[in-house]
Amino acid sequence: MAKYDKTDIERRMQGAVDSLKGDLSGLRTGRANTSLLDPVTVEVYGSIMPLSQVATVNAPEPRMLAVQVWDKANVIAVEKGIARANLGLNPMIDGQTLRLPLPDLTEERRKDLAKLAGQYGENAKIAIRNVRRDGMEALKDDEKKKEISEDDRKRSEDEVQKLTDKYVGDIDNAVAQKEKEILTQ
The missing domain is CATH 1.10.132.20 (Ribosome-recycling factor)
Known part of the structure; x- marks a missing residue:
């Protein structure tokens, strides 16, 4: 054969x-794009999971991403995951939401x-x-x-x-x- x-x-x-x-799609262009956070993984419940399995990501403004964490206990883990991804973003915690302003490139x-x-x-x-x-x-x-x-x-x-x-x-x-x-x- x-x-x-x-x-x-x-x-x-x-x-x-x-x-x-x-x-x-993971490369930043200066505009908020939810796919920017696709490579982010989070350590929760004793395992490593993609961010999309523990939170919802949206772009409420052209220069801002918002990450709505489903379980309040995971907010800090999500923040650490975003920092570990080395995307140059500084999350601001607001309850169960993390706001990520995109700095100018x-x-x-x-x-x-x-x-x-x-x-x-x-x-x-x-x-x-x-x-x-x-x-x-x-x-x-x-x-x-x-x-x-x-x-x-x-x-x-x-x-x-x-x-x-x-x-x-x-x-x-x-x-x-x-x-x-x-x-x-």
């Missing part, structure tokens, strides 16, 4: 793009964030190229085993390269859009 599977390669490449978009911080977005993009491209390499190796193995002809291998390699180019383009677009967003707000 052939090892090469085009749909699996496409799924893995799309996964790399989706992962990148998740990473980029300095020009230097904006450039650092844009550079980080570029690094995320580069890592995603590496993942795409690894998937491409796996696909090419599978095609060569299939040809060696006489499961496909040389013409089929070459045709399929072209398909894999086209997929690679498409997903690398998606990555470049996502990174360029995020860098523009970071540098202009």
Whole structure:
């Protein structure tokens, strides 16, 4: 049976793009965005949980996030989790709500964030190229085993390269859009 599977390669490449978009959504742009707190984890009830499982996050103002903690006993743990995430936010406790004013981004911080977005993009491209390499190796193995002809291998390699180019383009677009967003707000 052939090892090469085009749909699996496409799924893995799309996964790399989706992962990148998740990473980029966590980068601050100067505007309040609830996804900024997605990477925050909180130590409650003897285990580590995502913030979304112990509180509701919303953006009541363009430069403010509000975290409504469901259990009053977890307010301090949520505050520590936000501090540990190293997002540069200083929570103000107001009962069971933590208010997180977003400070203005300095020009230097904006450039650092844009550079980080570029690094995320580069890592995603590496993942795409690894998937491409796996696909090419599978095609060569299939040809060696006489499961496909040389013409089929070459045709399929072209398909894999086209997929690679498409997903690398998606990555470049996502990174360029995020860098523009970071540098202009």
